Amino acid sequence: MTHPMMAALALAAFATTPVAASATPAVAGPDYTAPVAGRAMPAKVAGTTTAVGTPMVNGFRSYPPSCAANPLPDKPSGTTWSATVPTYAVTNVGSTTENLVVTVWRIACSSSGAAMPYGAAGAAHAMTLVRVDRADDTVSTVIPLRPRLLITQGSVEYGVIRVAQEPNTVVSEAAYAVQMPHSETYVLENYSLTGAVRHDFNAAFKLNVLGGTGTSVDINVPAYAPTAQTYPDAFAALPLDGYAAAQWYNPERNEGVIVQVAEGYDGDNPRRRQVVIDLLTKDPAGKPFWIVGSAAFDPVAGGVRGLDIPVSYLVTGNATADWGSIHIALTNCTRMDVAFTPKTGLPQDVPVINGTITYTRLLSANGMLCE
Structure with missing residues (x-):
């Protein structure tokens, strides 16, 4: 017999052309293959919606919404993959280059075993983070430009991904080729656009890092396969919130x-x-x-x-x-x-x-x- 209380309780793919590697990076200006400034903007027209949004879960999410909240960590942990990329930088009198260290790591999320937009049934789930570190954040006479992050996965080469500085967002994005005076952490997201490619950041992929100097580096990230030693949080109880x-x-x-x-x-x-x-x-x-x-x-x-x-x-x-x-x-x-x-x-x-x-x-x- 079901108790009355229980009855109440029951109630558009993107692609770019890869940058050719160069032994001597050019410093005349940034080359990101598709600079932000080069994008054509449509004429401004009035919309039709006057109401504000209501709380809803992002249907294009790349990890469980309960995995993390702002702020993102400023120090990589656990298993990491990294590379150094020369990036275009500006000074008071011209331009130069600065080496940035780019590090990828994952944070364990709840993995209930159900099929999700970001993982197949039975798969483990994680949030994928990227840290871009300057050698010295106090240096202000030289300011590097934020590198461009792309993805190669499956049949997609140098695909566009949304790079955000705050998790659980829908449209926020850290634009590339803008000044980056301090080291930064990003979370890799999918675009909330109909027809956009849905990348699985729990699967193996290659992060393509373009520094705008004519040189790019690739960081190979294997599939997320947690063990008690590599990702102990994947086997621990969830934080209470x-x-x-x-x-x-x-x-x-x-x-x-x-x-x-x-x-x-x-x-x-x-x-x-x-x-x-x-x-x-x-x-x-x-x-x-x-x-x-x-x-x-x-x-x-x-x-x-x-x-x-x-x-x-x-x-x-x-x-x-x-x-x-x-x-x-x-x-x-x-x-x-x-x-x-x-x-x-x-x-x-x-x-x-x-x-x-x-x-x-x-x-x-x-x-x-x-x-």
């Missing part, structure tokens, strides 16, 4: 769980978050029974990946009595493990739950899709 807020259920036990993750409730600690959990189960007589609780935590580097929460049950007059404690952890975006530790001496009409029970995600918050 707003993407954990959802409705969960266990059909065998006919139980539903509502998880909320609040922020900003503590004026003295604006970064502090609070997890609120409501479990609807049954008492020994088969009647609906609520077990509720909450606990606060402060975000830390790498995320808080599990939380102990004291829980209570409702009694007469909406008062509460201590039930014991639970520990919650998200194995991935679709699975939450809850370890129950009841207190001794609970009344006979109060359900006793021991051990770890797995709940499956039923619904997610609008705009907060966890994959």
Whole structure:
């Protein structure tokens, strides 16, 4: 029999011509094969939309939206691939070149095993980052121009990719051939344009780096195949954040769980978050029974990946009595493990739950899709 509460819970390919390598880079001006300034711009016309957008997940996403948020890391980690490229640079009196170190690495994301726009069924998912480092960010007499990043993958050679400095965006892009006074980190994205090539950054690819000097370098990046040694986060519980807020259920036990993750409730600690959990189960007589609780935590580097929460049950007059404690952890975006530790001496009409029970995600918050 399905409980009423459970019923409620159930409610245009791009291509460019590669730059030929040159033993002696030219410095007369940048050569990116298709400079931004050379793009023809259509005449300005009025649009037809007056309404603002509503929260929606980017349909052209290249990784799980729950994988990361701004800011991106400024230091590569784990397995990396890098190369040095001479880039066109400007000075107060003319032009020169500057060597930049370009590094590629990946950050492990949730991998629930479902087929996604950025990966086949059963594949592991990651976010692909690129770091472009100057030798000395304090040098201001010489300013390099941001190199152009292209991709070679499958039948696509020197294909265009969107390079963004902030994750989970739809149209933002770090334009190439503009001054780059400081080292920068980018996330590789697909263009949100109908007909644009959809690149799989979890698969093997070659990053083509064009410095505008007539010389290009290639960085070969193998397919993402995490192990416990190379990407330990791929096998760890997920950080607790707003993407954990959802409705969960266990059909065998006919139980539903509502998880909320609040922020900003503590004026003295604006970064502090609070997890609120409501479990609807049954008492020994088969009647609906609520077990509720909450606990606060402060975000830390790498995320808080599990939380102990004291829980209570409702009694007469909406008062509460201590039930014991639970520990919650998200194995991935679709699975939450809850370890129950009841207190001794609970009344006979109060359900006793021991051990770890797995709940499956039923619904997610609008705009907060966890994959």
